[in-house]
Structure formats: structure tokens, C-alpha cells
Amino acid sequence: MKLIQRLVYVWRLFAKVISYASFGGASALFSCIFPIIFVLSGFNKERFKTMSRAVNLRWFKLFVWEMTVLGILKLNVKHSERIKDIHSCVVVANHPSLLDVVMLFSIIPNVNCIVKGSLGKTSFIHNVINTLFIPNSLSFEEQMARASEGMECGESLIIFPEGTRTRPGEPLQLKKGAARFALHNYHKVQPIYIGGNEKIGLRKHDKYFSFHPTERYHYNLDILEQIDTKKYSSHPNPAAVNLLTEELREIFESYRKNDPENPANLTRA
Numbered sequence: 001m002k003l004i005q006r007l008v009y010v011w012r013l014f015a016k017v018i019s020y021a022s023f024g025g026a027s028a029l030f031s032c033i034f035p036i037i038f039v040l041s042g043f044n045k046e047r048f049k050t051m052s053r054a055v056n057l058r059w060f061k062l063f064v065w066e067m068t069v070l071g072i073l074k075l076n077v078k079h080s081e082r083i084k085d086i087h088s089c090v091v092v093a094n095h096p097s098l099l100d101v102v103m104l105f106s107i108i109p110n111v112n113c114i115v116k117g118s119l120g121k122t123s124f125i126h127n128v129i130n131t132l133f134i135p136n137s138l139s140f141e142e143q144m145a146r147a148s149e150g151m152e153c154g155e156s157l158i159i160f161p162e163g164t165r166t167r168p169g170e171p172l173q174l175k176k177g178a179a180r181f182a183l184h185n186y187h188k189v190q191p192i193y194i195g196g197n198e199k200i201g202l203r204k205h206d207k208y209f210s211f212h213p214t215e216r217y218h219y220n221l222d223i224l225e226q227i228d229t230k231k232y233s234s235h236p237n238p239a240a241v242n243l244l245t246e247e248l249r250e251i252f253e254s255y256r257k258n259d260p261e262n263p264a265n266l267t268r269a
Contacts, residue, residue, distance in 0.1 A: 005214070012211045015070035016201065023063055030059060034131075046153060052132055053110050053155075060106035072211075073099075075219045077107055082223040086111075088151045089188040089226065092178050094252045095160040097199035103219050104158055104192065112150050113158040114143060140177075144184055151187055161248060165204040169264060172252055179244040182229050183237065189227040191248060193255040195220040198263050218261060224251065 037055065041048035067073035077083075086108055093104060101113060115129060117137025129135065134146050134157075147157050161178035182189045196218035201210040227247065232240035256262055 009211060009213065012072050012216065013209055015067070015072045016211060019063070019067050019070065019072065022066060026059060026063070030055070049132065050110065056105065056132065057109050060102055063102060064106045067217075071216055073217045073219065075103060075106075075221070077221045077223065079223040080107070082225075083107060085226065086156050086190050086223075087154050089156050089190045090151075090178060090182040091156050091158045091190045091192060092161055092182075092248055093158070093192040094166060094172065094194050094256070095162045095164070096166045096194055097202035097217075098165070099199070099202055099217070099219070100160065100165075100194050101158065103194065103221060107221070108156065108158075110154060111156045111158055112147065114147075144181065147181055148185060151185075156190070157181060161245070167204060168198065172249055172256070174245050174249045174252075176241050176245050178248065179241045182227075182244065183232065183240050186229045186233060189229060189244070189248070191224040191227065191251055193222040193224060193252060193259075195222065195255065195259040195261060197261045220259075220261070222255065224255075 033055075034052070037051050038048050041051050064073065064075055068075065087110065091104065091108065091111065093100060105111060105113075112133060114134045114136050117135040134143050136143070138146070151157060159178040159181060161174040161176075162172060163175045163177075166172065178189075181187070197212060197215055199217055200206060200212045201208070202217070227244070229240075229244060232243055235243065257265065259265060
């Protein structure tokens with residue numbers, strides 16, 4: 001039995017490398033077909049972005065499907081019927097692993113995201129990054145302006161308010177940027193809790209060649225009820241930002257404490 005477990009573990013590590021390689025190759029291909037999409041859009045910027053995001057959605061769906069077929073990932077979406085209501089809002093999620101944004105992009109159409117500015121300098125994907133997403137190297141005011149412009153056209157904006165991946169066993173620490181984006185023009189907030197088992201090999205500071213010792217990665221996404229930020233309109237902006245940030249922290253902490261696959265909960269049980 002131990003030999004079989006070791007062989008399965010080795011296969012999952014190998015499949016992880018295959019998946020990463022195919023993701024990089026697909027990124028390069030996606031960048032190459034950008035000019036074709038631009039021509040097909042009739043050189044219309046908004047139509048170009050819509051078509052590119054549609055291709056982007058299918059690309060991420062294909063990547064998730066590949067990892068599922070390879071036996072290294074299992075994705076389950078709870079309250080998936082709420083996805084149709086995700087438009088012109090700020091999507092806020094906890095951030096336990098490297099693949100969180102992949103999971104969100106694979107289920108949410110017409111979505112934007114704030115990404116590392118260094119990605120916009122990567123030779124083969126800089127056009128994709130700078131056209132479809134918002135580099136965090138821009139000033140906050142410029143990020144806000146681009147996000148607002150997109151949300152006025154129906155886009156949603158993904159933000160991980162922790163700012164980095166969650167440190168296992170530590171309380172969630174949320175930054176205020178997500179609340180500031182949401183309260184600008186009082187956009188609704190769509191919280192999504194990302195649960196499941198421990199994402200060993202995908203967490204902050206994990207070794208690249210590591211994986212969960214006994215299971216594939218379980219991604220259990222719960223599409224929670226939207227938050228109407230207009231309820232904070234009577235508060236001064238700094239107070240409203242603090243209140244919304246704390247509300248989000250309490251929501252994610254509550255779901256994390258009740259997550260049946262959270263290792264901390266398994267230990268207490």
C-alpha cells in the first residue's frame with residue numbers, strides 16, 4: 001500500500017509540472033492570438049476586451065479541466081446559481097493558494113483583476129496583462145479609475161484583500177484596498193470563500209516539488225450573498241472602509257472555522 005501511495009504522489013508531482021508547463025505555453029499562445037482577436041473585434045476596444053475575456057474564461061476552464069483529468073484537482077462550487085448576478089461588483093476572496101485566481105477566472109465571466117506589475121513586463125504576456133488587467137504598479141488613483149471604468153461597462157473586479165497568500169494557522173489579516181474600491185461609487189461586494197483541504201505545494205513559501213501527501217487538491221468555492229455597500233453611506237469614508245473590511249474578515253473567519261476540511265478544525269475534532 002505504501003508503494004502505491006508513493007507512486008500516486010510521484011504522479012501528482014509530475015502532473016503538477018505538466019499543468020504548469022501547459023499553462024505557460026497557453027499563455028504564450030494567448031498572447032500570440034491577441035492581434036487576431038483585435039481584428040475580429042473590428043478594432044473596437046470594448047468589443048476586443050469582451051471577446052478576449054470570453055477566450056480567457058474558456059482557457060481557464062480548460063486548465064482546470066486538465067488538472068481534474070490528471071487527477072490532481074477537484075473543484076466544487078456551492079451556490080453556483082449566484083454567478084449570474086456577478087457583474088459590476090467587487091469580487092473578494094480569501095487566498096489560501098497559488099491557484100485561487102485560476103479557480104475564480106474559470107467560473108466568473110467578464111472579470112478583471114489587479115495583478116503584480118512585474119507580470120506586465122514579461123515579454124510574451126505583457127500585452128495580455130496590460131490590456132485585460134490592472135497592474136498594481138500603477139498609482140492607486142489610476143487603479144481606481146480603470147476599475148471604475150470597467151465596472152461601469154459590466155466588468156467585475158477580483159481582489160484578494162489579504163494582499164498575499166494566507167499563512168496556515170494564522171488569523172486572517174485584511175488590507176483596506178478592497179473596501180476602498182467597493183465603496184468608490186458604492187459597488188456591491190461579492191464574497192467568495194475558498195475552502196477545501198490544505199494546498200501543500202501551493203501555499204506561501206512551499207517547496208515547488210511538494211504536494212498534499214494523501215489527496216488531490218480540493219477546491220470548495222462558496223458563492224456567498226452579496227453585500228450592498230450603500231448601507232455604509234451614512235458613515236464617513238474612513239469609518240466605512242474600516243467597517244466593511246471588518247465585516248469581510250468576520251465572514252471569511254467564520255467560514256474558515258466551520259470548514260470541515262480545514263486542518264485546524266480536523267485537529268480540534
